Amino acid sequence: QVQLAESGGGVVQPGTSLRLSCAASGFIFSNYAMHWVRQVPGKGLQWVAVILNDGSAKYYSDSLGGRFTISRDNFNNALHLQMTSLTPEDTAVYYCAKDVAVGFSRMDCMDVWGKGTTVTVSS
Amino acid sequence: DIVMTQSPDSLAVSLGERATINCKSSQSVLYSSNNKNYLAWYQQRPGQPPKLLIYWASTRESGVPDRFSGSGSGTDFTLTISSLQAEDVAVYFCQQYYRTPTFGPGTKVNIK
Secondary structure, eight states, rough: OOOEEEEOOOEEEETTTTTEEEEESSOOOGGGGEEEEETTTTTTTEEEEEEEEEHHHHEEOOOTTEEEEEEETTTTTTEEEEEEEEGGGGGGEEEEEEEEEEESSSOOOEEOOOEEEEEEEOO | OOOOOEEOEEEEHHHHHHEEEEEEEOOOOHHHHTTTEEEEEEEEEEOOOOOEETTTEEETTOOOOEEEEEEEETTTTEEEEEOOGGGOOEEEEEEEEEOOEEOOOOEEEEEO
């Protein structure tokens, strides 16, 4: 059964950092690009970042201002998102999601999503 | 960024009736070299993550009931639920993946 499970969310103060993780199972993790997508509760979806299957390339939303870093550990089937200089505008549910395309490519369309982890940035 | 808009914001449809959701992109998402529209539709039920329904504008994801269909090309797209079921109550999002992915604001579908 293909599954993604996020962890690492919580309540943090503005200006601090947080590292999210996503554990993948049920598929060959190293064969797929992986994404982070966030959703402000009750609002729409915002794509955050993608990393290619082998970690050779990473792409980010321009709106993040270089504060987030996506990484992966194919040995342990894990995806990470390091977030720094957090602001209240980063408050959201963060989803990890698997890309549809297999191999050394990405389609930027996501066919498997985790349940999400909630990040709240508040003083 | 390509801006996605959807209409209506919400709609209420009787069980068994048709629901139609529209999505418009600020620029064409049709890639001429392969004649594919880089447009997907997702369903998000309350308290759940999004679920991929359709990609390439009209290709149904495996396991998605055939009452869901997608159409359109270029900048104008439609998701149709041919016969609304109770389990279809959800918010539906379109997403373009022609450039940096962007999502529409969502359309909430309820039972009338």
